[in-house]
Structures are given as structure tokens and as C-alpha cells.
Amino acid sequence: MTAKTATADAREAAAQDASARYPEYDFSRPAQLGRESIRHLEAAFESFARLWSSQLTAKIRVRTHLSLDRVEVVTYEEYAESLPATTALVAGAFDDREEPCIVQFALDSALLWVVQMMGGRTSALPEARTFTPIELALVRHLMEGTFEHLHASLAAVLPGAPRFAAVHYNPQYMQVVSASAAVIVARYAMRLGETETRATVMLPASAVVDRLAATAPDAAPAHEPSHTLAQVHGAPLELTLRLEPMTIGAGEVLDLAPGDLLRLPHPETLPFELVAGATTVARATPGVRGSRLTCRITTTLEDTH
Known part of the structure; x- marks a missing residue:
């Protein structure tokens, strides 16, 4: 009994140690990006954060700083559920693709940008509300430059240069891709003067994964017919x-012995x-x-x- 108990305890300890070292795998949401791909994306999104920070600082005349929290692959439904009920969702469209990218930020932050761009001098966040036509025009002008910075930072993995498409306010009603579709999300902490807020960038995984794999250091070279021919030749x-x-009967084969001669039919x-x-x-x-x-x-x- 003592030996059996010790064996069971050892097995349980080994199982707990394995659980601690290896996280559970969610088969409903399989991972699509390796570590090298994630690091490549993190470097690109950090570059975008620096460009966007510089743009906002120059345009709204409030010192702005963005720091990347993490890059993750989730479903679009999970991404939408993680956002506030009312927020600014700026969609960027790609040529020849239906799935857009999204730059998301708080409405009160955007209204502060507008106040500063129109000559106001305040660091307090206004009450969140939807944009008026004039405010929307200012935000659109600002976001067109933001999409240029996004393309400059992630040109290697984007299907093209994104262009301003629309502004939405409710993530639950903005169904730009299917709920179960995989998306790549970069989450940022944004500091506007003394005020802290959040922002995200969403890219459709279907438009990024193949290009990201092609840019990896260990990516396989593009297949060419000459490669197949060289493989065949080698x-x-x-x-x-x-x-x-020659054809003989099975019995003759069984009767063969050392020293027997067979007449070959080959001239x-x-x-x-x-x-x-x-x-x-x-x-x-x-x-x-x-x-x-x-x-x-x-x-x-x-x-x-």
C-alpha cells in the first residue's frame, strides 16, 4: 500500500509540474503565429507607436506617448467584446480586399484632440459623445496620416496601403468580418499629457499571416519550375x-541444384x-x-x- 501511494503521489506531482510548464492548448482557437512572427509584429507595432506618438504630439500640441502592451491573435468576437460599448473605431480599407483594418481609441481622447487642434488649451478629457460633421472632418484628416504611418511600419505584412473608410462607434454592431475569424490585435497604453487611456490596432489575420510567413528569416524560397527540375535531376x-x-516452371526452380546449367534465351x-x-x-x-x-x-x- 505504501509503495502504491508513493507511486500515485509521484505521478500526481509530475502531472502538476507538466501543467505548470506547459499551458493548456485551446483547440477552438489554434495558434497561428510562431514566436518569431510575434516578435516581428511587435517590432513593427512599436515602430508604429513611435510614429503615431510623434504625429499626435505635432498635431494636437499635447505630448503624447504610446507603449505597446502586447500583440495577440484572437477571434473578432473576442476583440469586439474587449472594447468599451461606445468608442471610436476607424476602419481602413485595402484595395481588392473586403476585410478592413481598425484603429480604435476612446471618444473622449479624440474629442480632446479636436479641442487642441481648434486652438483650445485644456488637458481634461471632454465628455464622450459621437463626432459632429466638423469634428469628424478633423479626425478623418488626422487618421489619414495615421494610416500612412501604419503602412510605413507594417508594409511588409500588409496587403497594401490602408485608406480611411469610415468611423464607427459601437463595436458590437460593427461586423466587418465574421465573428469567428482570426484577427491580430495590438494593444497600447496611451498617455496624453497627464491623462492615460487605451488604444488598439486590429489587422485581419487572413491578410497578414501568409505575408508574415514569407518575411520570416527561415521562410522557404518561392517555388519555381526550375527547382522541381533540379530536384528530379538530383x-x-x-x-x-x-x-x-526466360520462363520455366515452378517445379524446375524447386529442382535446381549447384552445377545445373540454364540456357538463356538472350542472343x-x-x-x-x-x-x-x-x-x-x-x-x-x-x-x-x-x-x-x-x-x-x-x-x-x-x-x-
């Missing part, structure tokens, strides 16, 4: 020099068959070079090439 083949076959003047695998590719005559047996190709069978 494939090893076993060559056999074969005489004309002395007929070349042998040179066989690659199971395919006859040429005819050849036997010969000798030094201490090695050789064969001289007499004809090739063009219909096998």
Missing part, C-alpha cells in the same frame, strides 16, 4: 543491366536492356574498363523520356 535511381527473361548479338526502376531507358552492350565491368549505351528509348 533524385537517385538504381540502374540494372538486364538480359531477356549474343542483342544488346542488354538498361532499366531504371521498372522502366527500360536504353540498350547497352557489356564491356570492361580495368577491373570494373561497364556497359556502352547503343540506343536510347526516346518514348520513355
Whole structure:
């Protein structure tokens, strides 16, 4: 009983140690990006944060700083549920693609930008509300530059340059992709003067993953027909020099003994068959070079090439 208890305790401890070292795998949301890809995206999103911070500081005349919290792959439904019920969602469209990218930030932060751009001097966040037509025009002008910075930072993985498409306010009603579609989300902490707020950038994974894999250091080179031809030319083949076959009965084979002679049906003047695998590719005559047996190709069978 003591030995059994000790074995059970050891197994339980090993299971707990494995659980601590290896996180549970969620099969409903399989990971699509490796560590190298995540690091590549983090570097690109940090570059975008620096450009966006500089743009906001210059345009609204309030010192702005953005720091990247994390980059993650989630479903669009999970992304939408993580946002406030009312917020600014600026969609950027790509040519020849239906899925947009999204730059999201708080409405009160955007209204502070507008106040500053119109000459106001306040660091307090206004009450959050939707934009008026004039405010929307100012925000659009600002976001057009933001999308340029986004493209400059992530041009290698984006399907093209995003352009301003629309502003939405409710993430639950903004169904730009299917709820179960995978999206790449960068989450930022934003500081406007002494005020802290949040911002996110969402990219459709379907538009990014293939390009991201192609830019990885260990990415396979693009396939070309010459690669296949080179692979075929380098494939090893076993060559056999074969005489004309003969047919005998099974009983004769069983009666064979050392010293028996078999009359081969191959004429002395007929070349042998040179066989690659199971395919006859040429005819050849036997010969000798030094201490090695050789064969001289007499004809090739063009219909096998």
C-alpha cells in the first residue's frame, strides 16, 4: 500500500509540474503565429507607436506617448467584446480586399484632440459623445496620416496601403468580418499629457499571416519550375543491366541444384536492356574498363523520356 501511494503521489506531482510548464492548448482557437512572427509584429507595432506618438504630439500640441502592451491573435468576437460599448473605431480599407483594418481609441481622447487642434488649451478629457460633421472632418484628416504611418511600419505584412473608410462607434454592431475569424490585435497604453487611456490596432489575420510567413528569416524560397527540375535531376535511381527473361516452371526452380546449367534465351548479338526502376531507358552492350565491368549505351528509348 505504501509503495502504491508513493507511486500515485509521484505521478500526481509530475502531472502538476507538466501543467505548470506547459499551458493548456485551446483547440477552438489554434495558434497561428510562431514566436518569431510575434516578435516581428511587435517590432513593427512599436515602430508604429513611435510614429503615431510623434504625429499626435505635432498635431494636437499635447505630448503624447504610446507603449505597446502586447500583440495577440484572437477571434473578432473576442476583440469586439474587449472594447468599451461606445468608442471610436476607424476602419481602413485595402484595395481588392473586403476585410478592413481598425484603429480604435476612446471618444473622449479624440474629442480632446479636436479641442487642441481648434486652438483650445485644456488637458481634461471632454465628455464622450459621437463626432459632429466638423469634428469628424478633423479626425478623418488626422487618421489619414495615421494610416500612412501604419503602412510605413507594417508594409511588409500588409496587403497594401490602408485608406480611411469610415468611423464607427459601437463595436458590437460593427461586423466587418465574421465573428469567428482570426484577427491580430495590438494593444497600447496611451498617455496624453497627464491623462492615460487605451488604444488598439486590429489587422485581419487572413491578410497578414501568409505575408508574415514569407518575411520570416527561415521562410522557404518561392517555388519555381526550375527547382522541381533540379530536384528530379538530383533524385537517385538504381540502374540494372538486364538480359531477356526466360520462363520455366515452378517445379524446375524447386529442382535446381549447384552445377545445373540454364540456357538463356538472350542472343549474343542483342544488346542488354538498361532499366531504371521498372522502366527500360536504353540498350547497352557489356564491356570492361580495368577491373570494373561497364556497359556502352547503343540506343536510347526516346518514348520513355
